[in-house]
Amino acid sequence: MSKHFEDARYYLGRAADHAKEGVKEELEPVEDRVRTLVGREKEPEPSRLDRLEADLKELSKKAEGEAKEAVQDARERLRAYRTDESAE
Template identity: 70%
Template sequence: MSKHFEDARYYLGRAAEHAKAGVKEELEPVEARVKELVGVGEEEEPESSRLDRLQTDLKRIEERAEGEAREAVASARARVKEYRGHDAAEE
């Protein structure tokens, strides 16, 4: 590609970046006004999404399953200990 085309492509890209930044800067007051009229503030927390609710539910279920597993292991250990105690008493 000719050096002239490479230069032109570079400067067109820069011009597009500057145009984008200028439009954004010009529209910031309009955006703020619309948000004010609509009542959308940055301090408001967005409503939790379905994914967030599912993750919370899964975490709760995981914790419950972990607790139940610990109880089952403790119960099994107690039964094994009791069984071994009876074996020792019978010998």
Template identity: 70%
Template sequence: MASHFEDARYYMGRAVDHAKAGVREEVESVEQRVRKLTGTEKEPEPGRLEKLQADLQELEGRAEGEAREAVETARERLTAYREKRSE
């Protein structure tokens, strides 16, 4: 008896998935018409390339900041070394 309920639950889940897909399909054309009439376009989701470019720009900015800090630290150490050596 329990397997019948498990089977029924499985097929109900499949039916729900198919119903959601059908509703999305039907609503998609209506959404496009409404957007066309109102003049609002759907924002495209960023693709893999755009995401990678954004990540690379962020990494570049961080690397640049870290490099500047490293150079500043090196300058401070060099100045301190020269002052200590000249004493």
């Protein structure tokens, strides 16, 4: 693709992003009024701390699962070793 087309595509993408943000910014007061009339509040975005806590919980569960698997694998290998040793 020609460099000119690549540049045009890039700038069209940026223009679309800016247009989307502009429309969103212009309609935000209208959205707030409608939400107030309907009685539905906007859910706040999770804070950085909330996201970190969620990530830590997920990592903790993952680590716990991996630890359980490792213990079970070790038990199975030990059991197999013992049965091989007793068979001799």
